[in-house]
Amino acid sequence: MLGLEHVATTLTTWWWLLLSLIFLFYIGLDGADLGAGVFALFSPDEQERGAIMASMAGIWDGNETWLVVAGGVLFGAFPLVYGSAFNYLMIPLMIALWGIISRAVAFEFHVHATGSKKFWGRAFAFGSFLAPFGAGLALGATLQGFPMKAGPAMAAHSPGLFVDSPVPHFSGTALSFLTPFSVFTGFGAVIAAGLAGGLYLCARFEPGDEINRKAQKWTTLFSYLALATIVVTLIWSYSIFPWAAAKWTGANWWVWVIWLLVILAFAYKSMMAHAMQRDFVALLWGEGVVALMWFAMWATMYPYIVPDTWTIAQAANPADSIAVFTLFMTGFVPVMILYNWYQIWVFRGRYTKKAMYSSH
Amino acid sequence: MLVENTLPILLSRLDFAWITSMHILWTPLTIGVSWILFGLEVAWLRSGDERWYRLERFFEKIFIVNFGAGVATGVTMEMAFGILYGPFSQAAGPFFGNILGFETITAFMYEAGFIGLMIFGWNKIGKGMHLFATFNVALASSLSAYWILVANSWMQTPNGVVLKDGIFQVTNWWHAIFNDNAIWGFPHMWMATMILGFFVLASVSAWYVLKNRHADLFIKMLKPTVLALLICTPIQIWLGDSLGTDVAHSEPTSLAAMEGHYHTYLPNGSVNTGWHLIAIPNAQNDGNVFAITIPHVLSLLETHTLNGKVTGLDQFAPEDRPDVWVPFYAFRVMVAIGFFLFFMALWGTSLILRGKFTAAELRRRPWFLRLMVFSGFLPYLAIWTGWWTREVGRQPWVVYGLMRTYEGVSHMGIGQEIAWFAGYIAFELSVWAGAWYFFSKIIRKGPDLDSPLPGAHAPNEAAEAGGGLATPSFAKPVLRHER
Numbered sequence: 001m002l003g004l005e006h007v008a009t010t011l012t013t014w015w016w017l018l019l020s021l022i023f024l025f026y027i028g029l030d031g032a033d034l035g036a037g038v039f040a041l042f043s044p045d046e047q048e049r050g051a052i053m054a055s056m057a058g059i060w061d062g063n064e065t066w067l068v069v070a071g072g073v074l075f076g077a078f079p080l081v082y083g084s085a086f087n088y089l090m091i092p093l094m095i096a097l098w099g100i101i102s103r104a105v106a107f108e109f110h111v112h113a114t115g116s117k118k119f120w121g122r123a124f125a126f127g128s129f130l131a132p133f134g135a136g137l138a139l140g141a142t143l144q145g146f147p148m149k150a151g152p153a154m155a156a157h158s159p160g161l162f163v164d165s166p167v168p169h170f171s172g173t174a175l176s177f178l179t180p181f182s183v184f185t186g187f188g189a190v191i192a193a194g195l196a197g198g199l200y201l202c203a204r205f206e207p208g209d210e211i212n213r214k215a216q217k218w219t220t221l222f223s224y225l226a227l228a229t230i231v232v233t234l235i236w237s238y239s240i241f242p243w244a245a246a247k248w249t250g251a252n253w254w255v256w257v258i259w260l261l262v263i264l265a266f267a268y269k270s271m272m273a274h275a276m277q278r279d280f281v282a283l284l285w286g287e288g289v290v291a292l293m294w295f296a297m298w299a300t301m302y303p304y305i306v307p308d309t310w311t312i313a314q315a316a317n318p319a320d321s322i323a324v325f326t327l328f329m330t331g332f333v334p335v336m337i338l339y340n341w342y343q344i345w346v347f348r349g350r351y352t353k354k355a356m357y358s359s360h
Numbered sequence: 361m362l363v364e365n366t367l368p369i370l371l372s373r374l375d376f377a378w379i380t381s382m383h384i385l386w387t388p389l390t391i392g393v394s395w396i397l398f399g400l401e402v403a404w405l406r407s408g409d410e411r412w413y414r415l416e417r418f419f420e421k422i423f424i425v426n427f428g429a430g431v432a433t434g435v436t437m438e439m440a441f442g443i444l445y446g447p448f449s450q451a452a453g454p455f456f457g458n459i460l461g462f463e464t465i466t467a468f469m470y471e472a473g474f475i476g477l478m479i480f481g482w483n484k485i486g487k488g489m490h491l492f493a494t495f496n497v498a499l500a501s502s503l504s505a506y507w508i509l510v511a512n513s514w515m516q517t518p519n520g521v522v523l524k525d526g527i528f529q530v531t532n533w534w535h536a537i538f539n540d541n542a543i544w545g546f547p548h549m550w551m552a553t554m555i556l557g558f559f560v561l562a563s564v565s566a567w568y569v570l571k572n573r574h575a576d577l578f579i580k581m582l583k584p585t586v587l588a589l590l591i592c593t594p595i596q597i598w599l600g601d602s603l604g605t606d607v608a609h610s611e612p613t614s615l616a617a618m619e620g621h622y623h624t625y626l627p628n629g630s631v632n633t634g635w636h637l638i639a640i641p642n643a644q645n646d647g648n649v650f651a652i653t654i655p656h657v658l659s660l661l662e663t664h665t666l667n668g669k670v671t672g673l674d675q676f677a678p679e680d681r682p683d684v685w686v687p688f689y690a691f692r693v694m695v696a697i698g699f700f701l702f703f704m705a706l707w708g709t710s711l712i713l714r715g716k717f718t719a720a721e722l723r724r725r726p727w728f729l730r731l732m733v734f735s736g737f738l739p740y741l742a743i744w745t746g747w748w749t750r751e752v753g754r755q756p757w758v759v760y761g762l763m764r765t766y767e768g769v770s771h772m773g774i775g776q777e778i779a780w781f782a783g784y785i786a787f788e789l790s791v792w793a794g795a796w797y798f799f800s801k802i803i804r805k806g807p808d809l810d811s812p813l814p815g816a817h818a819p820n821e822a823a824e825a826g827g828g829l830a831t832p833s834f835a836k837p838v839l840r841h842e843r
Contacts, residue, residue, distance in 0.1 A: 058476035061431060065472035069464045071438045076461020079453015079527075086442025086449075087770040093439055094783060101432040101787050105794055108428035112421075112798045153447045153771040154368060165526030165767075169447050174776045318529045321454035325461060332465045339473040346477060346484050 008319035015077035026066035035197020037128020049121040051356040058347040087170040096134025102127030136189025140182035145308035195222040203279035371777040382788040386430035392557020394498035418807035448768025467504035513542035544603035556739035563736020575719035586708035593702040612671040614753030624672035633659040686752040690745035697742040
């Protein structure tokens with residue numbers, strides 16, 4: 001017999017899959033925008049930064065909002081995880097949010113600024129660096145898991161006033177997230193974004209245009225950096241995460257080997273396309289690498305949402321809530337994809353530094 | 361002061377209050393103005409009068425700067441529940457988290473998916489498609505307000521749930537979504553966004569008339585705006601009154617705090633019907649040190665009878681009473697602004713009826729224009745004070761009557777809380793200063809009256825799809841009279 005509890009776990013698993021997909025949209029789409037911002041850190045003038053910002057003027061907000069949707073889905077489908085993991089990740093998220101704030105306002109202010117143009121250009125570029133760094137820090141920290149305890153979260157400050165609750169809350173300290181590994185993944189995320197941003201800029205600006213020329217070199221450099229980062233991350237994860245090591249060397253080891261080979265094939269295709277300046281194709285193969293690696297990470301974590309901390313089943317909402325969430329929200333996912341795709345499609349095409357800046 | 365209001369608990373409340381107050385500075389204007397922009401676009405397409413288009417494009421510049429600030433501060437909000445109020449998020453998740461999830465999927469993303477088309481899509485998509493994008497942005501932002509108000513109202517009147525195993529389990533979704541407070545709370549907030557939108561645009565328009573720049577163009581804007589306000593402002597007073605009577609029975613401590621109403625009965629045993637114009641609550645929070653009181657008014661306001669009983673704070677244990685200072689004075693400021701704005705709408709309408717609503721006549725009455733410019737700031741203050749009334753009035757509960765605020769606070773050190781507070785003060789004050797600086801810059805520069813209309817061939821190649829190098833090959837949905 002299939003009980004209600006079983007149905008709830010199935011629906012929760014469904015949302016675990018959708019959550020992975022939504023995070024992937026964020027990483028794939030906004031990752032490129034953020035990386036282009038990291039590229040703009042090294043721009044010599046405001047014309048170049050302005051052109052880079054203008055090239056994503058119509059789409060950056062939609063791309064960034066996938067992160068908000070991921071947050072909303074986490075809150076809606078996994079409130080137990082949302083309420084404990086975000087508490088744990090306060091400082092990394094704060095860093096990422098401050099980056100996002102700087103960037104979001106810089107987009108609107110830079111156009112109108114005269115005297116402060118340089119300031120807002122820098123705010124855009126530096127915010128674009130902080131956001132993936134904070135996000136990468138948060139991701140690395142999440143992989144490490146975090147300590148939890150049932151009972152009042154702030155017990156020390158209001159003794160004797162609490163009602164008992166069996167729900168476990170985060171119980172570590174402000175700096176529990178901080179390890180060499182999480183700092184490394186922070187920089188790793190910046191490198192990954194830098195590569196995506198380079199591929200995006202190559203595809204976005206006319207061949208021969210100044211930005212395109214610089215982005216070609218940037219992309220080549222970052223593709224090697226990214227490969228090195230991937231190798232280090234895999235080895236490091238293997239040595240410190242028993243749950244990952246057990247899965248990769250378990251009975252199904254050959255699946256992971258094949259998967260790795262496919263990833264390497266995608267990376268090779270991307271680098272070849274890039275070398276031949278088939279820029280949009282290179283961008284797509286590159287995004288393919290991101291997607292394959294992302295899904296591999298989620299598959300490695302299964303059945304955990306947060307390794308060694310929350311499994312999908314433990315984190316499940318009451319059956320009724322997850323059913324309502326599924327009924328009313330699942331249908332909107334393809335709709336969201338559709339209108340985002342339309343918006344990106346309307347703003348497609350190649351630009352030049354001059355034309356883009358003047359229309360800005 | 362409540363025993364449970366220790367420093368870390370107070371700081372966590374301040375942390376959240378700050379980011380909420382700095383977020384609500386932006387989104388109401390987005391909601392209100394998006395509908396007004398839609399109205400202007402419809403007016404332009406229907407009448408073919410170019411001036412509506414010029415006005416829309418001008419106000420759109422202010423709108424997008426405001427929108428950027430709203431997004432910047434809004435992403436934080438979505439994360440802040442889990443960061444600052446983790447245990448609350450976990451417990452309330454089965455309802456509250458669902459609603460916030462609904463909001464991001466059906467509203468936040470919906471808006472983001474069309475905002476690019478609306479702002480940068482002129483000349484890239486057909487006029488009909490553009491109008492559709494503007495409409496979607498407006499609808500999405502109102503939907504967002506709806507879900508947020510449902511969630512917040514549920515914290516005031518948590519209907520349709522039971523607290524079981526430490527979490528709120530929903531027993532009736534209809535009761536929870538259409539909870540007592542949401543019935544009046546959402547219309548009241550939504551109307552506030554419309555009034556804010558109209559008054560900000562009226563304020564900008566009045567400034568131009570006062571300075572005699574593009575005066576006729578902005579009179580064209582000001583006139584219908586004043587008429588719309590004549591409808592909106594009295595409705596808002598009625599909605600506010602309805603919300604107040606609802607709060608009086610569903611959340612009596614909040615209402616009593618708003619009115620500084622400590623004693624249900626007078627010392628002689630009769631019902632205390634007095635309404636305080638001014639009151640100074642005592643330190644024990646069990647009476648007023650001083651008050652100017654008008655008898656019968658409180659009963660009239662809350663029960664619509666002369667001597668109806670209104671529950672006072674003395675009916676509740678001292679530890680269940682909210683602080684009175686903030687709700688009492690914040691509420692009075694909000695109400696005073698509400699009536700003043702109604703007066704401005706009446707004044708403007710009387711000028712229209714007497715045929716005095718022309719640029720020349722109005723400049724002969726500069727005080728109307730000056731007060732109109734000033735009135736653009738007042739709805740902001742009314743929204744702030746209204747929200748503070750609501751949030752402080754609910755204390756010491758985070759979910760009224762079911763979960764106390766201190767139970768919902770995340771596991772944090774004081775250092776963390778101060779870092780958050782200091783960082784967000786710096787970032788959000790910069791956002792505020794920057795946005796208002798660029799508002800004034802856009803306003804000083806004035807509307808662009810020369811660039812070609814959409815549909816006319818743009819000489820600027822960059823304004824076309826793909827920088828003029830790619831033309832959309834899809835059939836554009838166009839209105840019939842476009843060509």
